[in-house]
Every structure is written in structure tokens, then in C-alpha cells.
Amino acid sequence: MGTQDAVTARDAVLTRDGAGTRGRASGEVLLGLALFGLYSLVAMLPEQVREHAARRRGEMVLGLERALHLDLEPALNGWLAARPVWRVLADYEYATTYVAATLAVLVWLYVRHPERYRTARNAFVTLNVAAIACFALFPVMPPRFLGDLGFVDTVRLGRTWGSWGSPLIEHADRFAAVPSLHMAWTLWAGVELARARAPRPVRALNGAHIAVTAYVIVATANHYVLDAVAAVPLVALSVLTAGRLAARPAAAERVPAQDAFFLAVESAAAPQHAGGVIMLDTSRRALGRLDLVRLIGDRLDRLPRFRQRLADRGRWRRPVWLDHPAVDWSWHVTERTVDGMAGLRAMIAEIQAEPLPRDRPLWRMILVAGAAPGRTTLVFLMHHVVADGVGVVAQAISLMEPAAPGRPGGRGPAAPPRRRVREALAGAVGLAQLAADGGAGAAPRLPSAGTAGRRFGTLRIPLAEPREIARRYGARVSDVVMCAVAGALQRTVRFPAGTPPRECRVAVPLMMRAPGEGMEGNHTTAVMVDLPIGAMPERERLALIARRSRVLRSGTRALAAWFVMRQVGRLMPGPLHARFARAVYGGRFLQGIVSSLPASGERMLLTGVPVTGVYPVVPLAPGAPLAVAALGVDGELCFGICADTGLVDDADALTAGVRDVIRELRDG
Incomplete structure (x- = not known):
């Protein structure tokens, strides 16, 4: 087989079912940022709650090592702490080389071995997600924080710039000892270098790096011997899992x-x-x-x-x-x-x-x-x-007529060129914004029965009214819809005794569907907006919502949320992904959904029968008692309102409240 034939054959293997292809560099960078964001969320957990259990487990690990005669930490740490030059070198080795080596292997695989890159990257992501789960569920205090047991914190002693626990990276998780990610990353690099048949000197150099890393993580009192041992099965399971997933047949379409x-x-x-x-x-x-x-x-x-x-x-x-x-x-x-x-x-x-x-x-x-x-x-x-x-x-x-050009089922207009670098930077900013939003505390609660009982209401108003209101007040139709919902809640909901919440956090779905994409699948993400539901003039409420809804148009949060939904979720094992979904989509973070769907000015027919209106039906998020959607059809704005029975006795009261708010804004 000639060189050109070999390249063609390899490309055919790479593109079949998309299993072996590498992703775009911007997506890979965003994935790395998402992993770091997930680690950061665990690091943000309250230390006071975790500290006692982490110390007890650290002492337990030491006790187990003594029983197994593996307690090398005190001797290695004491020797290194007494030698300033070696101590500083070890601290910098701990802080830098595992990152540099891992990035070098990832880039090398991406550029030189794209046929192996995706499987290797999936193994790397799997081992990191599994380790982060361990840090969250089983925090362990590293030896350097057990000074009363004779350990010396070499990072603090040498003030190593840029190392974990130093002032530059003070936010790092202090109880992420088991397993050692330093050891896991270097072992993963060794496995992938071997599987990609890297030159022997490179593999030998990595072998030496593994040995040095094993010594350094113990001697600097950042890890126990058993932390390094625990990295071995973690890497093995991650590599095997990624390999099995890459080799599975694509006989049926998997649910994304x-x-x-x-x-x-x-x-x-x-x-x-x-x-x-x-x-x-x-x-x-x-x-x-x-x-x-x-x-x-x-x-x-x-x-x-x-x-x-x-x-x-x-x-x-x-x-x-x-x-x-x-x-x-x-x-x-x-x-x-x-x-x-x-x-x-x-x-x-x-x-x-x-x-x-x-x-x-x-x-x-x-x-x-x-x-x-x-x-x-x-x-x-x-x-x-x-x-x-x-x-x-x-x-x-798609069941109706006419089938207009560009409607789902046809190809539609060509998608505009995508600016990948700009998207990656915007997504990185968005991940930071989402982390800050998530750390703002739980959303104020609306009354909810917590059962499957529902109330459903419908309302239709001339589409020209919210459009004129939006033009007059310098807002958007979606802002008018959110204002109407917030004002209706203020007018109709009877809160239990005590101070009613002054705000209600809602998810606002945003379309991420590219032109020409099919009808199947979820192509929306959501950004949170806090609606003011306290007593105030409706024009003031609309002005406040219009300012807050700017987050919907910046694009950064939407890109980041879409990336997490589509890419990070794809790499999570099923049980972890399910737990993640239940954790982020529900009453803990939001109390409702408010959607303003694109308007259509066409008259539609179903088997020759004219369509006069369409009221959207939107499901409630778990623990969230409200879902509202508005759809423009043939010059009318049709509202579909779904509410938990604990929120209102009759959905007609909510629809009447929405109508009253729009009238007040129209006549004000």
C-alpha cells in the first residue's frame, strides 16, 4: 500500500461514526476549563464541615500504612525538610512538571496521533471526574496539615511560588489527597505514550518522571504512599473504560x-x-x-x-x-x-x-x-x-401546510462561519460566570405541593401590544413576558406566613440550534434571571428586568451552559450524569421556567383546516412550581401556563394577572 493510500485508509477509520476523530482545539480547551470548574466547585465546599472527617481519614490512612509497614512519609519528609536546596527543587517539581508533561502528551497526541487522541482524552477526563468525585465524597487531609504528628509543610516552609497551597493557588482543595492526581496524570501519560509507540527515550524519560513524582509527592508531605498506589487502579479503569467505549459497535443511535x-x-x-x-x-x-x-x-x-x-x-x-x-x-x-x-x-x-x-x-x-x-x-x-x-x-x-423553505425537514440556510477562538474565550468567561451564579446561594422558594398535580392556563393577546410596550420602554418582548409573569406572581400567589420572597429565579431557555439542524434533540440551553416579584409599579419592574436580562444577550453564559450540557455531560458516566442533572435542574437553583418562543406570521393548515392558535405546554422542572411559555402565531401571542397546585388554586388567576400587567404597561 502506498503512502497516499495509507493516509486515505487511516482517514476512513478516523471518520467512521466519528469515534476516532479529534475535536476542534477550542472545544478541547473548553473541556479542560470545565474540568477545572468542576474541581473548583468541590474546592468551594465549606472546609469547616469537611475538616474533621478529612483529618480522621488522614490518620486512618497513616494507621493502615503502619500496619502494612508502608509508612515512609515521616522519614522521607524529615530528610527533605532539612535540605533547603533539594526541598525547593522538590516543591517546584511538584508544582509544575506533572502539568507540563500531561499537556505535552495531550498536544502530541492531538497533532501526531489523532486516531488515538479522543480515546486518550476520554480516559484522562474519566480519571479526573472519578478523582473529583472522591475528593467530594471522601475528603482526606494530606500529611502536611498534620504538623502535630511531626510532618513539615515544605510548601509553606519554602514559600514555593505557584504550588498548591501557596498564596497564588490558595483556593485549591486542601483535602484532595486520595487519590493522587499528580501520580494519576504521570501514569496516564506513560500508558498513552506506550500505546502510541512513542520513541523509547521519551518513554524512558517518562518512566523516570513517574519515579521522581512518586518520591516527591510523599517527601513533600502532600500525599501518602497509599495515595500513589490508589492512582494505579484509577488509571487502569479509566483507560479500559475509554477503550471499551471507543470499540463499541454503533448499531443503534445512542441518546445524546x-x-x-x-x-x-x-x-x-x-x-x-x-x-x-x-x-x-x-x-x-x-x-x-x-x-x-x-x-x-x-x-x-x-x-x-x-x-x-x-x-x-x-x-x-x-x-x-x-x-x-x-x-x-x-x-x-x-x-x-x-x-x-x-x-x-x-x-x-x-x-x-x-x-x-x-x-x-x-x-x-x-x-x-x-x-x-x-x-x-x-x-x-x-x-x-x-x-x-x-x-x-x-x-x-411538519404535519402542516405550507412547508415553507427553511422549515425543519429541509436543509435551511447555510450556517454562518463560526469563530472558534472567540467561542472558546466566551465559553471560558461563561464558565466563571456560571460558577459565580451557582455560588450565590439557593433560589428563594415559591409555594409548591411537590406532587404531580397541575393547573394549566391559556391566554392570548395581540402580539402588537407587547411589541409596542417593548419599543416604548426600550426593552424586548421577552422582557415584557417576564415582567408579566413576575407581576402576576406578585398579584396572585398567597405566600405562607412570614416574609414573602422578593425575587424568583427562573430559567430562560435560549436557542443553540444551528440553521439547517433537524427537529430531533435538545438544542437549547438556559440562563438564570432573577425576577422581582415584590410590590412595585410595573414600569419599574420592566426596567429592572430589562437590565437583568442583558445576561441573556451576552452569549457567554449560554455558550458555557450549552458546552456543559452537551460535551461535559457526554463524558460523564451514566449514574454521575444523572446525579448531576438532578442536582442542577430543580428547586434548589430555580423556581420556574419562562420561555418566549419565536413568532410565526404564517397562516398554517392541518389537513386543510386553518390553525388559529397554539398554546405551548412546558413541563415543570422538579421542585419548581411554574412554567410559562409564549408563542407568537398569526399576530397573536399565545401563553401556556403550567403551575403546581401548591402555587395557585386556579391557573386562571395567573393568566388574569398576566393580562392585567400587560394592560398596565400598555396604558401607563
Whole structure:
């Protein structure tokens, strides 16, 4: 085989299923920053709470080493502390060489061995995430903090610039002894150099570095002997796990991390299906269940999730999408009759509280008669694992006419060129901002029953009204929507005895879907905004929200949150990713969701029947009692409001509050 043929063959292997390709450099930098951010979150845990347990465990490790005759730390530390020159050299070796060596191996693999880079990087990320989990769950005090037992802190004694625990890096986790990441990183570098068949002198140099690192981490009293030993199985398991994942067959489409996120957070009290309430003018032409069945059946080839179900593969592996043998039309498309709009809203609240079964495709359509004279209502529900709010609306629109250019299902306009370096820098800034936001404390709580009980409300107003209000006050329509929600909460919610919260933290979804991307999958991220819900004039509330909502337009937080959702989540093992999702998406950090979806000025038809309105249906986040979405359709702004039964007795009170706030802003 010639050189050119070999290169072509190698490229074919690299691009098959995307498993062996290296990512863009900006994404790799962001991944590294995300790992550091995760470590920093653990380092931010209160030391006072962890200190006693960490000291007790440090003494326990020493006791175990004495029993095994491995307690070399006192002798090595005492010898090094008495020799200033060697002590300073050891401190700087501890502070610098493991980072330099690891970065050198990563860059070398990225440039010279792209076929091995992704698997090696995944192993590196896995060992770091596992180690950080150990630091969080099993803090251990290193020997240098046990001065009463005779250890000398060589970092403090020599004032080593840039080393862990020195003034420059004072924020480092003081109880991250087990396992030794210094040892783990150097061992990982040795494994990857060997697997990539690096030159023998390089491998020999790394072997010497491993030996020196093992001596230095113990002699400087930063680690115990058993810390270094613990790094060996950590690296072995990480390398084996990454290798197994890279070698797995791609027979079925795996659920991406950003979609699996919503499987993890779902519970009996917080079903995660989204959808829309589509109002149809059937005064001239009727629409029956069989019409819908024929329409969907004819377009199943365009709607893969309508004919696929989830297949579970165990706790440690994410589910995959598999074709379902046959669509059970009697369950997926049904008919009901209600008594007016109040009956329709009660029915929607009822089905919002019922999780979709996972043994079949995750969608339902209910054709409802009786909501209004000459009108038929189509309630369309789809699980959040399938698509975000925009994607769910897009799948519904794909059943309608006309199929306008650029709509989901077509290629759409070409995406603009991406500025990778700028995105990487913006993402790095955003990670720091998110860390600061997360450290601001728990969000003030709104009343919540904590059950699956729901209240659902609808409202429609002329779209021209919020647009004119936004123009007059120098705000945006999304600001007007948030102001209306905040004012409605202030007017309608009855807080328990005590001081009611003056603010409510809500998640505002932001679209990250590139032009031309398909309808499936979650392509949104969310940025938190604190809504003022205390008593004040509505124009002042709108001005305050308009200032606070600038975080939505800077882009840095959105890029960082999207990167964590998509890339960091992808590298987490299933159980850790599920725990992460439940930790960050719920009542601890937010109390509601407020979404303003893109408006459409087109008149749409469903089997020839005009669409007169679409009310979005947004699921509640676990422990968060409110979800509001507004969608512009044919000159109208349609609100769908979902509330926990503990927040309001009747959602109509909330919708009336929203209407009153908009009127006050309009007439003010």
C-alpha cells in the first residue's frame, strides 16, 4: 500500500461514526476549563464541615500504612525538610512538571496521533471526574496539615511560588489527597505514550518522571504512599473504560447527553413531556381521528421519533433509539370531548401529570371537541428526550401546510462561519460566570405541593401590544413576558406566613440550534434571571428586568451552559450524569421556567383546516412550581401556563394577572 493510500485508509477509520476523530482545539480547551470548574466547585465546599472527617481519614490512612509497614512519609519528609536546596527543587517539581508533561502528551497526541487522541482524552477526563468525585465524597487531609504528628509543610516552609497551597493557588482543595492526581496524570501519560509507540527515550524519560513524582509527592508531605498506589487502579479503569467505549459497535443511535438529561430528572412528580395545544377552525371542514392517523402515517419517514422507542441498556450505558415494531394508533391518537375551555384546561392539567410510558414511542395526540363552538383542539405531547420546545413545535408544524423553505425537514440556510477562538474565550468567561451564579446561594422558594398535580392556563393577546410596550420602554418582548409573569406572581400567589420572597429565579431557555439542524434533540440551553416579584409599579419592574436580562444577550453564559450540557455531560458516566442533572435542574437553583418562543406570521393548515392558535405546554422542572411559555402565531401571542397546585388554586388567576400587567404597561 502506498503512502497516499495509507493516509486515505487511516482517514476512513478516523471518520467512521466519528469515534476516532479529534475535536476542534477550542472545544478541547473548553473541556479542560470545565474540568477545572468542576474541581473548583468541590474546592468551594465549606472546609469547616469537611475538616474533621478529612483529618480522621488522614490518620486512618497513616494507621493502615503502619500496619502494612508502608509508612515512609515521616522519614522521607524529615530528610527533605532539612535540605533547603533539594526541598525547593522538590516543591517546584511538584508544582509544575506533572502539568507540563500531561499537556505535552495531550498536544502530541492531538497533532501526531489523532486516531488515538479522543480515546486518550476520554480516559484522562474519566480519571479526573472519578478523582473529583472522591475528593467530594471522601475528603482526606494530606500529611502536611498534620504538623502535630511531626510532618513539615515544605510548601509553606519554602514559600514555593505557584504550588498548591501557596498564596497564588490558595483556593485549591486542601483535602484532595486520595487519590493522587499528580501520580494519576504521570501514569496516564506513560500508558498513552506506550500505546502510541512513542520513541523509547521519551518513554524512558517518562518512566523516570513517574519515579521522581512518586518520591516527591510523599517527601513533600502532600500525599501518602497509599495515595500513589490508589492512582494505579484509577488509571487502569479509566483507560479500559475509554477503550471499551471507543470499540463499541454503533448499531443503534445512542441518546445524546443533552437529551438523556431530561430522562434523568423525570420523576412521578415531575413528568417531562412538552407539547402544544393547537386550536383549529373546523366551522367549515371537520377533522377526525382517522384524518390524523392517515396524515401521520404518510409522513412517518420524516418523523423518526414517531416510530422509535427507547431501549434501556443498563445503569452505566445510555439508552438507544430502536425502531418500534408497530405504532399503536389506538393509544397514540385518541379523541375526547370536554365542556368548554375550562374543561380543556383541566384535561391538559390532568395529562401533564401522567408520565409517558417508555415501552412505546414517546408521543401522543388527543383530538378534543367541545372547547369552543366551531373549533376542534389538537393536544400534541412529546417527551423532552425527543426534542426541546422549539423542536416539538417544529414536529407539529411538519404535519402542516405550507412547508415553507427553511422549515425543519429541509436543509435551511447555510450556517454562518463560526469563530472558534472567540467561542472558546466566551465559553471560558461563561464558565466563571456560571460558577459565580451557582455560588450565590439557593433560589428563594415559591409555594409548591411537590406532587404531580397541575393547573394549566391559556391566554392570548395581540402580539402588537407587547411589541409596542417593548419599543416604548426600550426593552424586548421577552422582557415584557417576564415582567408579566413576575407581576402576576406578585398579584396572585398567597405566600405562607412570614416574609414573602422578593425575587424568583427562573430559567430562560435560549436557542443553540444551528440553521439547517433537524427537529430531533435538545438544542437549547438556559440562563438564570432573577425576577422581582415584590410590590412595585410595573414600569419599574420592566426596567429592572430589562437590565437583568442583558445576561441573556451576552452569549457567554449560554455558550458555557450549552458546552456543559452537551460535551461535559457526554463524558460523564451514566449514574454521575444523572446525579448531576438532578442536582442542577430543580428547586434548589430555580423556581420556574419562562420561555418566549419565536413568532410565526404564517397562516398554517392541518389537513386543510386553518390553525388559529397554539398554546405551548412546558413541563415543570422538579421542585419548581411554574412554567410559562409564549408563542407568537398569526399576530397573536399565545401563553401556556403550567403551575403546581401548591402555587395557585386556579391557573386562571395567573393568566388574569398576566393580562392585567400587560394592560398596565400598555396604558401607563
